Amino acid sequence: xxxxxxxxxxxxxxxxxxxxxxxxxxxxxxxxxxxxxxxxxxxxxxxxxxxxxxxxxxxxxxxxxxxxxxxxxxxxxxxxxxxxxxxxxxxxxxxxxxxxxxxxxxxxxxxxxxxxxxxxxxxxxxxxxxxxxxx
Numbered sequence: 001x002x003x004x005x006x007x008x009x010x011x012x013x014x015x016x017x018x019x020x021x022x023x024x025x026x027x028x029x030x031x032x033x034x035x036x037x038x039x040x041x042x043x044x045x046x047x048x049x050x051x052x053x054x055x056x057x058x059x060x061x062x063x064x065x066x067x068x069x070x071x072x073x074x075x076x077x078x079x080x081x082x083x084x085x086x087x088x089x090x091x092x093x094x095x096x097x098x099x100x101x102x103x104x105x106x107x108x109x110x111x112x113x114x115x116x117x118x119x120x121x122x123x124x125x126x127x128x129x130x131x132x133x134x135x
Contacts, residue, residue, distance in 0.1 A: 023062030
């Protein structure tokens with residue numbers, strides 16, 4: 001299922017793009033998102049693992065973008081959040097003797113795969129810089 005990780009990550013990266021020379025604190029970022037700073041730090045840790053941001057500790061510490069936002073696509077960000085479009089499956093195993101039940105999960109999987117491919121194609125053409133310029 002889709003969580004809010006993509007939206008949180010995009011919000012973080014858009015803020016960092018808007019303030020390229022500043023180290024933004026997780027508290028500042030959390031205030032913009034209206035989210036607990038611990039959750040923000042969790043997403044920042046993922047971005048650091050992918051070498052997208054750099055962080056500095058201390059009084060004037062925080063996080064800043066470590067890459068050129070024109071070279072980072074929304075598709076890459078989407079993939080960094082470990083997300084795919086999956087609107088769910090039935091909790092119970094469908095009846096294999098039913099003409100719908102025996103194929104419903106297979107057909108949903110194919111639908112979700114198609115949706116993911118279309119979303120990836122659309123996100124691939126949008127850079128973080130392009131997205132951030134809307135603000």
